[in-house]
Amino acid sequence: MIQFDHLSYTYPGASRSVLADLTLHVDEGEFALVAGPSGVGKSTLLRCLNGLVPHFTGGTLSGSVSVAGHDPVAEGPQVLSRVVGFVFQDPEAQFVVDRVEDEIAFALENAAVPPAEMRVRVEEVLNLLDLAPLRDRPLDALSGGEKQRVAIAAALAFRPRILVLDEPTSQLDPQSAEDVLQALVRLNGDMGLTVVLAEHRLERILPHVDRLVYLADPAGKRGREVLSGSPRHVLRHMDLCPPLVALGKALEWEPLPLTVKEGRALAKEEISGSAPGAMKRVSGFRPKHETLKPETALQVDGLAFSYNGSRALRDVTLAVKPGEMVALMGRNGSGKTTLLKCIVGLLRPERGKVTLDGESLGGRDTVDICRHVGYLPQEPDDLLFADTVADELAITLRNHSLVKSPPVSPEGLLARLGLSDLVASYPRDLSVGERQRVALGAVTVTRPRLLLLDEPTRGMDYAAKRELVCLLREWQAEGTALLLVTHDVELAAQAADRVVLLSQGEVIADGPAAEVLGASPFFAPQVARLFPGTGWLTVADVLAGLDVIDGGG
Amino acid sequence: MFDARVWLAWTLTTLVVASSARNPLYAAVLLMVTVVVGAVCGHDLDGRVPLSPFRFAVVAISLSALFNGLTVHIGSTPLFHLPEWIPLVGGAVTLEALVFGAINGLTLTVIFSDFAVLNQVTPVRDLIKLTPRAFHEAGVVLSIALTFIPQTTRSLKRIREAQAVRGHRVRGLRDWLPIVVPLLISGLERSMGLAEAMVARGYGAVSDREQPLRTQALLVLGLLALLGGWLAWLFLPARKGIGVAGMVAGAGLIVGVVWLAGRGVSHTTYRRRRWTVRDTLVLLGCGLTLAVVMVPIPGMDRSTVYYSPYPGLTAPPFDPFIGLGLLGLLAPAIFSTRRNTDDSI
Numbered sequence: 001m002i003q004f005d006h007l008s009y010t011y012p013g014a015s016r017s018v019l020a021d022l023t024l025h026v027d028e029g030e031f032a033l034v035a036g037p038s039g040v041g042k043s044t045l046l047r048c049l050n051g052l053v054p055h056f057t058g059g060t061l062s063g064s065v066s067v068a069g070h071d072p073v074a075e076g077p078q079v080l081s082r083v084v085g086f087v088f089q090d091p092e093a094q095f096v097v098d099r100v101e102d103e104i105a106f107a108l109e110n111a112a113v114p115p116a117e118m119r120v121r122v123e124e125v126l127n128l129l130d131l132a133p134l135r136d137r138p139l140d141a142l143s144g145g146e147k148q149r150v151a152i153a154a155a156l157a158f159r160p161r162i163l164v165l166d167e168p169t170s171q172l173d174p175q176s177a178e179d180v181l182q183a184l185v186r187l188n189g190d191m192g193l194t195v196v197l198a199e200h201r202l203e204r205i206l207p208h209v210d211r212l213v214y215l216a217d218p219a220g221k222r223g224r225e226v227l228s229g230s231p232r233h234v235l236r237h238m239d240l241c242p243p244l245v246a247l248g249k250a251l252e253w254e255p256l257p258l259t260v261k262e263g264r265a266l267a268k269e270e271i272s273g274s275a276p277g278a279m280k281r282v283s284g285f286r287p288k289h290e291t292l293k294p295e296t297a298l299q300v301d302g303l304a305f306s307y308n309g310s311r312a313l314r315d316v317t318l319a320v321k322p323g324e325m326v327a328l329m330g331r332n333g334s335g336k337t338t339l340l341k342c343i344v345g346l347l348r349p350e351r352g353k354v355t356l357d358g359e360s361l362g363g364r365d366t367v368d369i370c371r372h373v374g375y376l377p378q379e380p381d382d383l384l385f386a387d388t389v390a391d392e393l394a395i396t397l398r399n400h401s402l403v404k405s406p407p408v409s410p411e412g413l414l415a416r417l418g419l420s421d422l423v424a425s426y427p428r429d430l431s432v433g434e435r436q437r438v439a440l441g442a443v444t445v446t447r448p449r450l451l452l453l454d455e456p457t458r459g460m461d462y463a464a465k466r467e468l469v470c471l472l473r474e475w476q477a478e479g480t481a482l483l484l485v486t487h488d489v490e491l492a493a494q495a496a497d498r499v500v501l502l503s504q505g506e507v508i509a510d511g512p513a514a515e516v517l518g519a520s521p522f523f524a525p526q527v528a529r530l531f532p533g534t535g536w537l538t539v540a541d542v543l544a545g546l547d548v549i550d551g552g553g
Numbered sequence: 554m555f556d557a558r559v560w561l562a563w564t565l566t567t568l569v570v571a572s573s574a575r576n577p578l579y580a581a582v583l584l585m586v587t588v589v590v591g592a593v594c595g596h597d598l599d600g601r602v603p604l605s606p607f608r609f610a611v612v613a614i615s616l617s618a619l620f621n622g623l624t625v626h627i628g629s630t631p632l633f634h635l636p637e638w639i640p641l642v643g644g645a646v647t648l649e650a651l652v653f654g655a656i657n658g659l660t661l662t663v664i665f666s667d668f669a670v671l672n673q674v675t676p677v678r679d680l681i682k683l684t685p686r687a688f689h690e691a692g693v694v695l696s697i698a699l700t701f702i703p704q705t706t707r708s709l710k711r712i713r714e715a716q717a718v719r720g721h722r723v724r725g726l727r728d729w730l731p732i733v734v735p736l737l738i739s740g741l742e743r744s745m746g747l748a749e750a751m752v753a754r755g756y757g758a759v760s761d762r763e764q765p766l767r768t769q770a771l772l773v774l775g776l777l778a779l780l781g782g783w784l785a786w787l788f789l790p791a792r793k794g795i796g797v798a799g800m801v802a803g804a805g806l807i808v809g810v811v812w813l814a815g816r817g818v819s820h821t822t823y824r825r826r827r828w829t830v831r832d833t834l835v836l837l838g839c840g841l842t843l844a845v846v847m848v849p850i851p852g853m854d855r856s857t858v859y860y861s862p863y864p865g866l867t868a869p870p871f872d873p874f875i876g877l878g879l880l881g882l883l884a885p886a887i888f889s890t891r892r893n894t895d896d897s898i
Binding site: 107382428 | 676678693703711714717719720730734735743746752754755757822824825
């Protein structure tokens, strides 16, 4: 169905190729997952499938691509649109009109498909993706998962044989991501559609995948190697894997588990091989951070907020201690971002109180509050406008009149952020992870006592996430209080001391990460599902816990 | 609800009648009609809350009366005098000038209320769909622009917030730089992303036929005929007939060329709305109103349509038949139905 032969591609003006001598095939009806670190060329590879590369991007391409008997390079994306449906990362960025049905029909209208046939096709995809009840809804009124399903429906309107998706779940909460994935699995399984998908978070997709394509980091030890084959085979050679696979590799489980169900059987064997009562002894084991101080950094009491009469926050109460990292989780629209905005004064709560180190923040303006509170919004690009990375930090200092006596050395902060070599770079030319770190530098150069992070790992690969967690841990150890809004359950499992769950603007759970994540059906990380009741959340927890078993037994 | 063409006809009829009738009593009837139609038919607002016509009326009538009262110094009922040495406003402030200004404000309110109803009942996209096929590309561009406006507004809000959290305050023009730069860049990125998505969905794959030279020549000829006829009508009073004939011929030619050009555009429409009896009834209502105001009908005093408070203030006249005729514009409220889906195929 798809065949790449010695394909190389270089973007216009780039000194080195992003894809080099790539040879790869995907069979008809396969569900193929493209994985690899940020910037390795996953999106470029996907765009070669429908001819967006090189027709839309320009650049130099050599070698050949064949897609269902078509040559995308010769025929171009408009012709290939009948064969390849393409879904982009951000559904909103690809919507042309504003209603569900109209959006699906847009491409058909422009292709002059007769109205009667158009009606049949629209109906078909509405049913396939469970969108029929939403057909007349404005796109603005849909949830993130629903929007992504509309984008998929729009891509399927031409009845393509291949569906290509570029990180379709990266902006979704776990439940919405699961809904989108289930839709893809149904299309692949029931309709025989060939699906090619690029993703960073592999854990939720691997169980459904027939073929895994791994593009290795050119700067790494494998060079420009491309691995393609069955997921189990390729995962053995990948450096960074989802927790379940990483654990399987560490414990030499055979076969390597891809689903929690497979892993649970192996985990049982692992535990049963230990001494009787071992489970009890390891229960609740988790490495502890240094003892927290008794006082509270952030205290939120009875906070309430409404958007045009619609309740977004209802009597929210929570506290974060100095040196504590709290993860705030919940579905899209549960009020997480609203809460952060209320804390920094971007929104004025109807009632309730917010204090920082005992001082009330009520009535103070955002600029004043953010002298002591660092807030990293969801879109780091909204912060960046200066010519260089160094200027971004300098501008924040100037805004707060701190140029002469900065609370932390900007050079030192850039070094900690791993940006020393990029001081003179233009921020918007950097990778997603690097831009995120520049933005983080721009809001933390005032050395805030409280740091609020809204989805800081969106679009980041495993390596970038690991670096971010290390950095946050350093700040945490220095006494900074951290409140982290995230959909990434594995991040919360790795980093958070405590987890607060929000639903429809209310706190429905607040407790130690092991308790809250372990007990939640939607937010439990893979390790917690493997070893329920143990309090383990990460691979490190398990390995350390099993050492205890071995030692104790 | 009704066809977008019906709503357009209703809006234009209300606009023409409101602009023609200078009688505050008829204007008040029209205002009530638009408010009732808006209240009955204007449900599909997607949460948007329009500015109340009554609030608009308070502002428009007061400002218009004040402006006219201060700047027009004619009328037989002076209320007070402003010193003559004050440019423009110096002189007598008369009751008649204030009333005339207030009538203008009332007319403006009717026009505002008229378009507010159109905005409430018909998505702009439905109106864009009415553009001739020859202007299909322009329609798509306009449609995308409409989607971009709320997105850009959201981006602006987000960027302002993001800059505020790093201590940025907007005091002067230069302080807008940290907001404008990310806004422009994100707008450009969004445009590129949308263009890429549209190409990936086959936009532009069906190439529209190029317009032959003959069509282009006919369009130029039509425009020349229209312009020539207009000039003849303006400057040759003895031969106004020739001027009118030239304008009619030119307009006809242009319409014909647009129709011909539209045939070359490959495009179909999803869910084209079916014309219903209720659409016809509303059109008849609009025709009735237009007729009582514009056409001399025996038994009706058309002179009551035009009222002026100058030189001395008198009570505005009112012909009950014309007043009843204006109620023809209530047809959308009378024949309104909620069965939206039954109307579409």
